[in-house]
Each structure stands twice: as C-alpha cells, then as structure tokens.
Amino acid sequence: MTLTDQALELDIRARAEDGVRALLELAGDDPDRAGLARTPARFVDAMLEMTAAPGDPAQFLAVQFEDVGQVDEMVHLGPIPFTSVCEHHILPFTGHAWVAYLPTAGRVVGLSKLARLVEHYARQLQVQERLTGQIVDTLIKHLDPRGAGVVLRATHACMAQRGISKPDAVMTTSALRRAFREQPAARAEFLSFATP
Ligand SMILES: Nc1nc2c(ncn2[C@@H]2O[C@H](COP(=O)(O)OP(=O)(O)OP(=O)(O)O)[C@@H](O)[C@H]2O)c(=O)[nH]1
Numbered sequence: 001m002t003l004t005d006q007a008l009e010l011d012i013r014a015r016a017e018d019g020v021r022a023l024l025e026l027a028g029d030d031p032d033r034a035g036l037a038r039t040p041a042r043f044v045d046a047m048l049e050m051t052a053a054p055g056d057p058a059q060f061l062a063v064q065f066e067d068v069g070q071v072d073e074m075v076h077l078g079p080i081p082f083t084s085v086c087e088h089h090i091l092p093f094t095g096h097a098w099v100a101y102l103p104t105a106g107r108v109v110g111l112s113k114l115a116r117l118v119e120h121y122a123r124q125l126q127v128q129e130r131l132t133g134q135i136v137d138t139l140i141k142h143l144d145p146r147g148a149g150v151v152l153r154a155t156h157a158c159m160a161q162r163g164i165s166k167p168d169a170v171m172t173t174s175a176l177r178r179a180f181r182e183q184p185a186a187r188a189e190f191l192s193f194a195t196p
C-alpha cells in the first residue's frame, strides 16, 4: 500500500467514525460520554471484521485430492453455522448452511474448505439469495463437479429487532446445479441431508 493509499484509508476511517458519532447523536445519546468514547472506533473495527471475506476460494479450493479412490457418492457437509450481514440494514443474519457436491473423478477437496467457502461469502454485505448462489457457483467453477447444492436457513436481525419484529421467522434458500437440479434422486438425497 502506498503512502497515498494509507492517507486515503485513514481519511475514510475518520469519516466513518464521524458517521457513527452522528448516529449516536441522532439516537439522542452523547458520543462524548465515557461509555461511548471508543464506540465509533469499535464499530468501524467490527464492520471491517464482519465484511473481511477471509481467504481466496481460488487458492484454498485448488488443493484437491486425487488419491481418495473412486468417489461416486455425494459429499455433504452441514449444518455449518454462519453469520453474515444484510446489505439493506447492515444488521446480522445468522443460521446454518448445508453444502454438497457429486465429485468429478480426482476433484475432491478437504472438508474444511467447504466451510471456508461459506465463511468467505458470508463475511461480506449480502442478501441470502446471492450468498447461496455464490457458494454453489464457486464450487462449480473450481471443482467442476457433476452436481452441487447449497441450502441456507437463517434468521435476520432486521426482521427480528425492527420493522415487522418476527424474531423466529426462518428464511430458507437453496441453489441446485447440474445433477442436483436435473436428477430427482440426487435432488431428493441432498434435500434429505439438508434438514435441521
Ligand atoms: N430477499 C431478501 N430480502 C432481505 C434479505 N435481508 C433483508 N431483506 C429484506 O429487504 C427488505 C428491504 O425492504 P425496504 O422496504 O427497502 O426496507 P424497510 O422499509 O426497512 O423494510 P421493512 O423491513 O419491511 O420495514 C426488507 O423486506 C427485508 O426484510 C435477504 O437476504 N433477502
């Protein structure tokens, strides 16, 4: 990062903290009282952490195993807990992901990579439908499996703590590709795994 980039980042950060101070004032509080003095900095840090999109799928999905024998069956991981941030209200949505694929010969990844994939796309400003599609499409792109599917179930703080105030309403989304979409048996097998 150049000095100019660093100065720009510091300037954006200062403006972001000023924005949080303004929000606190708008909410009728005193941003200078002791309990709130570091809140703008903490909030900005939290925001950066929650949207940091850890890891690079192209790198961690490139480590593929060829010596696992003939893998004809579905590989499935879930429930994988995740938390993401709704891009409309910048509030969390939290739940579980189920991820599965039907490997192409020699294209199997370590199980943790499926959880890393969920984590990568969850730690961004999101809507649940896009998050679901990005996870499955990245698996398709890097593993070229015969089929893949993702189900997400989550509760959204923006529906729980404001607005319509329905704390327990669960949003379910799914994205099915190739055999999971085209073959009823593969679809049924995946969806039977992907239940709470
Ligand atoms: N489809 C979808 N909608 C979402 C997601 N997260 C939040 N929302 C919805 O995004 C919508 C934003 O609607 P707007 O009418 O622009 O905002 P709003 O006035 O705050 O909406 P209310 O929540 O109905 O008060 C709301 O209906 C949220 O429930 C998501 O992941 N997917």
Ligand SMILES: [Zn+2]
Residues within 6 Å of the ligand: 086, 087, 088, 089, 090, 091, 156, 158, 159
């Ligand atoms: Zn929202």
